[in-house]
Amino acid sequence: MDIESNQKESAEMAAEISPLLKMALELGPLLVFFFANARGEWLASRFPVLTEFGGPIFIATGLFMIATAVALTVSWLLTRKLPMMPLISGIVVFVFGALTLWLQNDTFIKMKPTIVNALFGTILLGGLFFGQSLLGYVFNSAFKLTDEGWRKLTLRWGVFFLFLAVLNEAVWRTVSTDTWVAFKVWGTMPITVLFTMAQMPLIMKHSVEPIMKDKP
Template sequence: MTAETPTPAEPSSLLKLALELGPLVVFFGVFRYGRELLEIPALHDAMAAATGPAALATESGPLFIATAAFMIAIAVSLAASWSMTRRLPRMAVVTGVVVAVFGGLTLWLQDETFIKMKPTIVNGLFAIALGIGLVQGRSYIKYLMGEAMPMDDRGWMIFTRRWAIFFTFMAVLNEIVWRSQSTEFWVSFKTFGNLPLTMGFMALQLPLLRRHMIEDTVR
């Protein structure tokens, strides 16, 4: 008779939030103090090996080191999530892969354009995926959140359509911001602008959720 493997405890909401926002906080903090951090010999040498010493001396130097820190922080966040739950959220995996690819291109080609386009690519991929599901008459968000929010099928389709539009909006907004504003503004927007916009959008969906929520009749 074999002993059953205990199911990992679900992390608290606060810990989940920390795992999601932690990499962004690291990105902003390292960018903010990038010049000071590059004065540390060991760190400077490591970054110089990745991007070349000439790249670190440019205005993009802090963004390069912040990109490297962002990649590491996301890897740590995913590893921590896996160690606690033995599963990884699909959206977090997609984000991690895109960060690894575009962050790597940023450091390898010494071009900050790639990391700035990362939010556009991630939001665009989510919008396309949801759009494909809608064309097929499916709500992929229902597969992810159906157990937590029991709604009727019409509610899920409307909810999914709105998320597809929101992801498209965020992709376009990121393009406008990074192409028209300074790097400092873009970093601040990425860190402090995305979350309030997302929370505001979610708050606006509450009437829809209430209207299409399925009452639990099981006692």
Template structure:
């Protein structure tokens, strides 16, 4: 059987998916580039002063952007080498990182890398809403290794995440337009991650009600969603 280039469709090829890409490794590959972006921005001036490759840059966000792009490529390459699959959402985000990161470095304008989260968040929201329109809960590509939900559970979780992506896009627009580069970077990495974990925590009651590991009698009690 020919293996897919991308992550398996939710509920399919589960044994291969879980064996080749453990959840902890998947999370590391998804979050690692953001952590590198945050750390590189913090030490950005040092990089400009001590690394000849970055000596022509004027702001810490520029070497941070360059290292962010390298980290994204490395993350996608690692996922392919270790699992022979590409993580779907990091791939989509990575394409935008490379496009807007290249524009940022070429024009020396941080605006391009700042609007990237807005565009990717809106794109993810549209993809999720579009999937629901065609009765596909695409969020399963991201969380299928972490949760085992029934069809209604995936539908609800996908719908809520789509609106959450729109929320992240709106907040990003407010932050980058009104605050400094350093504040935006800290927010993009730290606050967005905190928001995501808080949001996910609020979804746990619904996730538990729709978990396939729950007895059927427990799921019948879900009439409040």
């Protein structure tokens, strides 16, 4: 009885959060970053302590770090686990955000998406090189695919992450900071959503049908 109770409790603690809340936790910090950069001077006038960060982009960076920490904390409290991708992204946010604020150089926060996406792409493609479809370990609880399906999906996501890394480099090096922030929120996210939706035919084609229980 105790074992069953412990298993039930563990299952409840590890329960998945609702899709809408999950989306809010993932997009929330980005929206905070966008708003704080656009209204940095207004925020500084209302909350003078924010001037310790510096100009609008640095205020946005500081609040982005805080919002990311809050999102990760809420995710942990609700599920008692942290997904690998948001965790790695959060670590890079803290490291490059700290460098941005310390050196008062926004280059570091602009390079953060490049580093994260290049890292994810390299890990996924490197895993395939050694015969491992690592994406399967991340999303295996969400849906089941054949080995071929996981290989194809991992390859596509690996290449897509590298594309995002190159795209971020091209954008932040050629446009203003405000334009880059807007593109990061309103450009990168729609591109990612469209790419994700485009993978549905592959997922459906290689989905593993649930095993039917034997009838008594």
